[in-house]
Every structure is written in C-alpha cells, then in structure tokens.
Amino acid sequence: MSTSLLLVDDDRTFSSLAASMLSQEGFRVRVARSLHETRVALAAEAPDLVVLDRRLPDGDGLVFLPELRAQLPTTVVLMVTAHGDIESAVEAIRAGARDYLSKPVEIDDLVMRARRAASDLQLQERLRQAESVLEGRHRLAESRSPAMQRTLQMLERIATTPRSPVLLLGETGTGKAVLARHLYALRQKQGAFVQINCAALPDTMMESELFGHERGAFTDAKTARRGLVELASDGLLFLDEVGELPLALQAKLLTFLDKGAFRRLGGMTELTSTARIVAATNKDLEAEVTAGRFREDLLFRLSVFRVDVPPLRERREDVLPLARTLVQELCSELGRRPVPFSPAAEERLVSYPFPGNVRELRNVLERALVLEVGPALELQSLAKGGGAPAAVDPNAFSVSGPPRPLDEVERLYVRHVLEQLGGRRMEAARALGLSYPTFLRRLEENPPSE
Structure with missing residues (x-):
C-alpha cells in the first residue's frame, strides 16, 4: 500500500513540482495551500505524512502543528522553515515534528526525507502486525511445573x-x-x-x-x-x-x-x-x-x-492446563465455541511424549478441532493402535529394498522431511539441523519429484 502524503505550501510552482516528483516515487499526494485547505484535507482523509510549511496565507504552520499532532498523533510531520531559522526548527521538533527542511527546499532532499519517513512507517506497521499476531496466538499460560x-x-x-x-x-x-x-x-x-x-x-x-x-x-x-x-x-x-x-x-x-x-x-x-x-x-x-x-x-x-527451557515431557503438570488454554485460543481464531476434552483424550494428552513440544501440541489440537466431530475432542491421532506395542506412524521414514549407501539414504531423508512439511524449505532445514545453504545443496543433489 502506498504512503499518503499531504503537502502544505502556498508556493504553487514549488508545490506542483514537488507533488509531481513525490507521485513518481509512489506517494499518494494531495496539496493544500492554506491552513483552511489543510483542515479540510485532514477531515477528508488522515495522511501518513505531512510536509508543512511554516509561513502560510492564513496562519503559522508552527502554531498549527500542536493542533495537527493532537488530531493525528501517528501522522509523521516534516516541517519547512526559513533558511537559517534554527530556533523555529528546534521548536518544531519539540512540538512533535519528525524532521525539518530549510528553504529553499531541494526537491531531492525532500524526496529522500519523505522516503525515509515512509520506510519507518512501513517498518512500524510490520512490527505492530507481528506484535498483534504474537499477542493473540502466543500468550504465556500459567505453569504448575516446578521446572x-x-x-x-x-x-x-x-x-x-x-x-x-x-x-x-x-x-x-x-x-x-x-x-x-x-x-x-x-x-x-x-x-x-x-x-x-x-x-x-x-x-x-x-x-x-x-x-x-x-x-x-x-x-x-x-x-x-x-x-x-x-x-x-x-x-x-x-x-x-x-x-x-x-x-x-x-x-x-x-x-x-x-x-x-x-x-x-x-x-x-x-x-x-x-x-x-x-x-x-x-x-x-x-x-x-x-x-x-x-x-x-x-x-x-x-x-x-x-x-x-524444559521440554513439555518434563512438564506433565502443564499439559492439560496448556491444552485447554490453546483450545480456547484456537476456537476463538476459528470462530467457534470452546470444546471440552473427553476423559480418553485427557489420558492421551498426559501419556503422549510430545517430541515436538508445545508446537506439536498446538498442531494436534488445531487438527482435531477441524477434523473431529462430536461434543468433545477425542484426539484419536494420539491413540495407540490395535494392541501393537506402538502405533504405526504413516508419516514415518523407511527405506525398502536392499541396503543402500549412507549418502543416498541421507538424500532420501532430506526429500522426505521436505514433503512432510509441505515444501516449506526453511522449516525443513531447521528440522534437519542444517543451515539453509547446506540444505539447498542436499536438495539439489536429489531434487523432489514433481
């Protein structure tokens, strides 16, 4: 999404040229040539960035700055001051301007500072989005485990x-x-x-x-x-x-x-x-x-x-409370009411070793919420099968036929892990304990079949 910019300057030649150059850089530019026009423009749409001249026909941009900051506290302001007016520049920064430019303004300098401000805004937005995801999905549950x-x-x-x-x-x-x-x-x-x-x-x-x-x-x-x-x-x-x-x-x-x-x-x-x-x-x-x-x-x-950080198998006391917390979060994300565990599911949760720890627990619960039907979760995927010593894992890696060279087995296993993770190469490299370049070299030696 492009950055919206309001250019406030009564110099028609400069504002037209600056607006043209900024538009070429990908900004969505509007121009106001007075404080009255500025207030109208702000009421119509809150810009991401304002370039504000101090001397305007109907008032002082520096006096207007606190009003602008109160109305739009997240909008970035670049203040334009007279040449050599250091006192006004300092006052503008104190009033909340991000930066200032001195007249006569060089268009290249204006574009550079606007780009920098836009880059900072984009990074801040990415941070806010990441924090929102983390806060919604990864809250710390209360622990009963001494460890x-x-x-x-x-x-x-x-x-x-x-x-x-x-x-x-x-x-x-x-x-x-x-x-x-x-x-x-x-x-x-x-x-x-x-x-x-x-x-x-x-x-x-x-x-x-x-x-x-x-x-x-x-x-x-x-x-x-x-x-x-x-x-x-x-x-x-x-x-x-x-x-x-x-x-x-x-x-x-x-x-x-x-x-x-x-x-x-x-x-x-x-x-x-x-x-x-x-x-x-x-x-x-x-x-x-x-x-x-x-x-x-x-x-x-x-x-x-x-x-x-202790693994989940050493925190048995935490498994059920953590599972209930995760189910509540997942149900909220999926837009459905919380679902309880059956007694059999609780036994399976307590007895299963969870080699993938909390991440595996979350994946098991998410899969069960989507695929299982009934008033309570059974977690059949954790059940032992048919009286055998252990359930047969359909995703287990095996090599049939006569013995093969170790290098060939390693290449086959790299491809197997990549397939199990749905082609996500970064995750596969981490699961194998390989650096990403080393993983790519192994993969090139034995590319996945189409």
Missing part, C-alpha cells in the same frame, strides 16, 4: 537488568519466543519488541537486516535504512536460531554486545542502541564452537544469563 516455575522466576529477576544479554536454550517448539516476549512484558515503558529468525534469511541479507545500510551500500540500496538493532533501541531484539548466524556477522554482533555501538552496512558513522539482545537456539552451541561454526567469545557474551 517451568523456576524458569519464570529467573526471567523475573533478569528483567531488573535492562540490557544484559539472555540466551534461551531448549528443544524446538518449547516456547522460547513466548518466553522472550514474556521477559519483554515484565518491563514497562520501553521500546519495541523486535524478532528475527536468523535461519530465515540468506547470509548476504542478514547484516543489512540487523544493522541497516546506507544509501549505495549495495546495488539495490536506493535509500538508507535502519536495521532491527536501531528499531529495538530501548526495547528487546529477539534473535531466534542464533546458531545459524554466519561467522562474520557473529563478530559484529559481539562488538555490539560489548560496546552497544555499530555501523550500518556501507556507513562510516558509529551509531548506538540500547536494545537488549535475547538469543535462542535448539543447537548445542558448545559443540558448534568445537566444530568452528560458532565463536566461543560470542557464546560467553550471550551467556550472561543462560536460561534452559
């Missing part, structure tokens, strides 16, 4: 230290992201919660995503961009799958953890951020250090607070 209660008590103590890094260790699906958000929620009046999966982006994009880039830093860098470290300043940056970070970027992250300082890609200016880093992984980082894939000094630095 989990110890973990939560430790997080409460950690929350009193605003910037010390935290390392969450645990199997896949144990809820490390939920705990990171819980730690964030324990502190009031702070910046944004920002999350990134380090395995979800190519190595070439990770540095720009984390630390930002300057204009011209690489071929497609047409404008400067703030990275997640900047966006999370005074807040929390959650690095999921931190064991997948490339070694070169591990060094830059270590520098940031030590000094709180960094440079954007292609930049010379040292910037600072007070973001707390919370990292998570299901890998054995000590083994990764031994194998030369993870820096030992970074592991030490991340481990200021090391939190082990």
Whole structure:
C-alpha cells in the first residue's frame, strides 16, 4: 500500500513540482495551500505524512502543528522553515515534528526525507502486525511445573537488568519466543519488541537486516535504512536460531554486545542502541564452537544469563492446563465455541511424549478441532493402535529394498522431511539441523519429484 502524503505550501510552482516528483516515487499526494485547505484535507482523509510549511496565507504552520499532532498523533510531520531559522526548527521538533527542511527546499532532499519517513512507517506497521499476531496466538499460560516455575522466576529477576544479554536454550517448539516476549512484558515503558529468525534469511541479507545500510551500500540500496538493532533501541531484539548466524556477522554482533555501538552496512558513522539482545537456539552451541561454526567469545557474551527451557515431557503438570488454554485460543481464531476434552483424550494428552513440544501440541489440537466431530475432542491421532506395542506412524521414514549407501539414504531423508512439511524449505532445514545453504545443496543433489 502506498504512503499518503499531504503537502502544505502556498508556493504553487514549488508545490506542483514537488507533488509531481513525490507521485513518481509512489506517494499518494494531495496539496493544500492554506491552513483552511489543510483542515479540510485532514477531515477528508488522515495522511501518513505531512510536509508543512511554516509561513502560510492564513496562519503559522508552527502554531498549527500542536493542533495537527493532537488530531493525528501517528501522522509523521516534516516541517519547512526559513533558511537559517534554527530556533523555529528546534521548536518544531519539540512540538512533535519528525524532521525539518530549510528553504529553499531541494526537491531531492525532500524526496529522500519523505522516503525515509515512509520506510519507518512501513517498518512500524510490520512490527505492530507481528506484535498483534504474537499477542493473540502466543500468550504465556500459567505453569504448575516446578521446572517451568523456576524458569519464570529467573526471567523475573533478569528483567531488573535492562540490557544484559539472555540466551534461551531448549528443544524446538518449547516456547522460547513466548518466553522472550514474556521477559519483554515484565518491563514497562520501553521500546519495541523486535524478532528475527536468523535461519530465515540468506547470509548476504542478514547484516543489512540487523544493522541497516546506507544509501549505495549495495546495488539495490536506493535509500538508507535502519536495521532491527536501531528499531529495538530501548526495547528487546529477539534473535531466534542464533546458531545459524554466519561467522562474520557473529563478530559484529559481539562488538555490539560489548560496546552497544555499530555501523550500518556501507556507513562510516558509529551509531548506538540500547536494545537488549535475547538469543535462542535448539543447537548445542558448545559443540558448534568445537566444530568452528560458532565463536566461543560470542557464546560467553550471550551467556550472561543462560536460561534452559524444559521440554513439555518434563512438564506433565502443564499439559492439560496448556491444552485447554490453546483450545480456547484456537476456537476463538476459528470462530467457534470452546470444546471440552473427553476423559480418553485427557489420558492421551498426559501419556503422549510430545517430541515436538508445545508446537506439536498446538498442531494436534488445531487438527482435531477441524477434523473431529462430536461434543468433545477425542484426539484419536494420539491413540495407540490395535494392541501393537506402538502405533504405526504413516508419516514415518523407511527405506525398502536392499541396503543402500549412507549418502543416498541421507538424500532420501532430506526429500522426505521436505514433503512432510509441505515444501516449506526453511522449516525443513531447521528440522534437519542444517543451515539453509547446506540444505539447498542436499536438495539439489536429489531434487523432489514433481
């Protein structure tokens, strides 16, 4: 969706030229040439961005600025002041303007600042959407497990230290992201919660995503961009799958953890951020250090607070309460009334080991809500079959025929995992414990059949 922009300037030549250039950049531009026209335009549609001249025929734009901010607090304002009028520029910033331009305004400068503001707005919207999804789907349920209660008590103590890094260790699906958000929620009046999966982006994009880039830093860098470290300043940056970070970027992250300082890609200016880093992984980082894939000094630095997240099989007391909470959330999402568990379903929940932990539990419940009929959930998918020692898993991997070379079996298994996950390559790579480039190489050796 394009960014809507209201240009308030009584100079017809300048406003026409600026509106034309901004429209070519993808902005939806409207022009107002007085405060009266501005109020009419604001009443008709709230713009994302306002470029506001100070000197207008029927009033002072700087005097009007507080009224604008009160009416539209989320709208970004760029104030235009007279050349050399530093006092007005400072007053505009104090009144809530994001930035200011001095006359005579260079069109290129205006376009650049408008682009930057639009980029910030888009990132903020992405953050709001992600936070909404997380808050709706991943609320922390009350725990009865002593092991989990110890973990939560430790997080409460950690929350009193605003910037010390935290390392969450645990199997896949144990809820490390939920705990990171819980730690964030324990502190009031702070910046944004920002999350990134380090395995979800190519190595070439990770540095720009984390630390930002300057204009011209690489071929497609047409404008400067703030990275997640900047966006999370005074807040929390959650690095999921931190064991997948490339070694070169591990060094830059270590520098940031030590000094709180960094440079954007292609930049010379040292910037600072007070973001707390919370990292998570299901890998054995000590083994990764031994194998030369993870820096030992970074592991030490991340481990200021090391939190082990217990798997669901060690939290039997939590299974039923957690399942009931998840069913309520899923029913709300599916637009249906909550459904109880049958006594047999409760027995199955308590006895099943849940190797996929909370994520698997949620998937089992979602599947049952959609596929099962009846007044109560039976969770037949967790039932043992026909008196056999264990139910036969139709999705189990097997290789029939005579013995095969180990390399061939590994290639077949890579394809099997990819098929089980519906072709989602990133998830398959994580499930196999492979970096994404290594997974792609394995896949190229044995491409899936059409």
